[in-house]
Amino acid sequence: MATNLDSFGRIDRRPREALALERAIASLGDGGPSLLAFGNGKSYGDTCHNGAGILVPMRSHRAILGFDAETGLLTAEAGTSLEEIIAHAAPHGYFLPVSPGTRFVTLGGAIANDVHGKNHHVRGTFGCHVTGFELLRSDGKRYPCSAAENPDLFAATIGGMGLTGIILSASIKLMRVGSLDVEEEITPFANLDAYFGLAEASDAANEYAVAWVDQLSGTNRGVLLTGNHADNGNFHVASSATRLSVPFEMPFSMLNGLSLKTFNFAYFHAKARKTGKTLSPYGSFFYPLDAVGNWNRLYGPKGLYQHQSVIPFAAAPTVVPQMLAASREAGQASFLTVLKRFGAMASPGLFSFPRPGYTLTMDFSNRGASTLKLLDRLDALTVEAGGRVNPYKDQRMSAATFGTSFPEWTALERYRDPRFSSDFWRRTALSLSAHAPALAAE
Ligand SMILES: Cc1cc2nc3c(=O)[nH]c(=O)nc-3n(C[C@H](O)[C@H](O)[C@H](O)COP(=O)(O)OP(=O)(O)OC[C@H]3O[C@@H](n4cnc5c(N)ncnc54)[C@H](O)[C@@H]3O)c2cc1C
Structure with a gap:
């Protein structure tokens, strides 16, 4: 099904192939075209696009699964927006510990890009406050990930730009505040x-x-x-x-x-x-x-x-x-x-x-x-x-700019799920590894 899933910059606009999550899950294990989760398209460029494959829109998966008003720990499906998290937690005295400049970002998108806010100097990035998530890989398995369980996949998925699989749900520790204002x-x-x-x-x-x-x-x-x-x-x-x-x-x-x-x-x-x-x-x-x-x-x-x-x-x-x-x-x-x-x-x-x-x-x-x-x-x-x-x-x-800026791309490439890719990754990392295959295999 071709759908309008533009990124925020709207430079490369065309209908894109998309598959509902349930159907994407059913297709796992078959081989087939590459996949990439799509949050709410608030990325400016092509990290959220996969022209050679299929996007899996996540926004309709937005249930809040649990919230502890004592600790501020919230668990939600990955398509939940930051706006919906604020609406749920604010009446209990909590706010996001890290917020980008738009509240229309999804929980999965915020983790996948490890977004930052106006308080990076005190709270670091969004990923610093994520305690765990469930990751779907192309082997069809759901991996619970945290600092204690599957820690390598946990680290590779935070900032991993959707390349390690699909985050289905995640838990984040919210911040107690004197007021939202x-x-x-x-x-x-x-x-x-x-x-x-x-x-x-x-x-x-x-x-x-x-x-x-x-x-x-x-x-x-x-x-x-x-x-x-x-x-x-x-x-x-x-x-x-x-x-x-x-x-x-x-x-x-x-x-x-x-x-x-x-x-x-x-x-x-x-x-x-x-x-x-x-x-x-x-x-x-x-x-x-x-x-x-x-x-x-x-x-x-x-x-x-x-x-x-x-x-x-x-x-x-x-x-x-x-x-x-x-x-x-x-x-x-x-x-x-x-x-x-x-x-x-x-x-x-x-x-x-x-x-x-x-x-x-x-x-x-x-x-x-x-x-x-x-x-x-x-x-x-x-x-x-x-x-x-x-x-x-x-x-x-x-x-070349990418490779010089991020020599650690080879480590992410090792954790990339072979069935997942993006336009950005093909344009940068995979083009580098095509020229120097040993780099990616290091
Ligand atoms: C007005 C505006 C202000 C912004 N301000 C900031 C800012 O202050 N700081 C900042 O850091 N960013 C900022 N951004 C960028 C934005 O916060 C990020 O690009 C964010 O990651 C977009 O999230 P999304 O849910 O729209 O995901 P998308 O843009 O759709 O996707 C982003 C990435 O996340 C992956 N992804 C999405 N869902 C999942 C999932 N469930 N599982 C695995 N991977 C997934 C996608 O594959 C893709 O690689 C801003 C953007 C706008 C438009």
């Missing part, structure tokens, strides 16, 4: 030197810290948003029903240099005016973009590329400004330019994107060859600085 402080900065001067102390004092940078301003001014869960907020779970929605695809990208310059100017001044601490509803603090339905349609029919890199601490004050300058010089405007300091907490995952350093994220309208050229330049700056490019935001990085 956040006591937020906004600190404008005039340039990146000022930001780098603030970032470490802000992390030490706050659960959450993230900076927005005005990429089109020659000065790289911006605002640092910090916060902690407020004791005087509430546990009211906001409806995610979007009040605003982009009803149809724009015929061309609305996010061009002029519109973004105007937006950035207005956003910077609106934020910079708000000094002191304010109580922010959790929806607008964690998920501001969820408020506008289908906002990726603003990028028009050609879609968008997101580039996320992490640059080691020592190199970041030099390299991050170079990356912003390279984007400006290429005439490419980034709608969302976000800078954040990753901490040192190690993930239990074998293959996980974050590492200590500063992570820079930029979104670009797809303008064809000129955008691809810029993205290659950003890759080169990243790799030369000893950094790495995020696979689950990617649709085009070269196999």
Whole structure:
């Protein structure tokens, strides 16, 4: 059955072959085309696609299977969204220990990409809070996985991008909070030197810290948003029903240099005016973009590329400004330019994107060859600085960039289920192993 299962970047759009989980289970053991679980398509690129095989959509498997209000341990089917987990646990005083910038991600997708949030410096990645899961492999067996049981598969699946099998259900330890809402402080900065001067102390004092940078301003001014869960907020779970929605695809990208310059100017001044601490509803603090339905349609029919890199601490004050300058010089405007300091907490995952350093994220309208050229330049700056490019935001990085960024790919390849694959893995890892088969066999 061909179904519309786009990724968030919408660069490569076509109907995709999909098979319901029950039918995928029945087909195991037969050989046949490769499989890949599909969560909610909130990855930007092709890690959630499998053009040579079949996708197994997981969103309809979303039962909450258990919740202990004393310990905060929640068990759910892997298609459960983070939004549904919040709705279940918040009345008992709990929130997600790690939350990405959208609540429309599934539990399985959050584990498979080992996602991070605005509090990486204190809580690490999503996988740090997962106590166990059940993994279906192509031999038809269901493997209970945890630090104690099948620990190798546990580690390979956290950040394993769906390549080790299908997570059927998982348990996660939620975080007790004073309220869902956040006591937020906004600190404008005039340039990146000022930001780098603030970032470490802000992390030490706050659960959450993230900076927005005005990429089109020659000065790289911006605002640092910090916060902690407020004791005087509430546990009211906001409806995610979007009040605003982009009803149809724009015929061309609305996010061009002029519109973004105007937006950035207005956003910077609106934020910079708000000094002191304010109580922010959790929806607008964690998920501001969820408020506008289908906002990726603003990028028009050609879609968008997101580039996320992490640059080691020592190199970041030099390299991050170079990356912003390279984007400006290429005439490419980034709608969302976000800078954040990753901490040192190690993930239990074998293959996980974050590492200590500063992570820079930029979104670009797809303008064809000129955008691809810029993205290659950003890759080169990243790799030369000893950094790495995020696979689950990617649709085009070269196999060489991938191999240099993630020498540990050979270890993940050893745990990959032979029946599971993705467009991303074929484009990068398998192309490397085709040239040097011994690498994958090491
Ligand atoms: C607006 C926005 C903001 C974002 N902010 C952040 C952020 O702050 N931090 C961050 O880290 N990421 C962020 N992301 C990216 C997003 O969190 C991740 O890509 C996430 O993994 C997507 O989950 P999904 O459920 O949509 O899975 P999909 O995108 O559908 O799939 C992701 C991967 O998970 C695998 N997978 C899905 N379900 C299963 C399963 N049951 N078993 C095994 N494998 C499975 C797929 O095979 C694929 O490899 C953001 C994305 C958007 C659109």
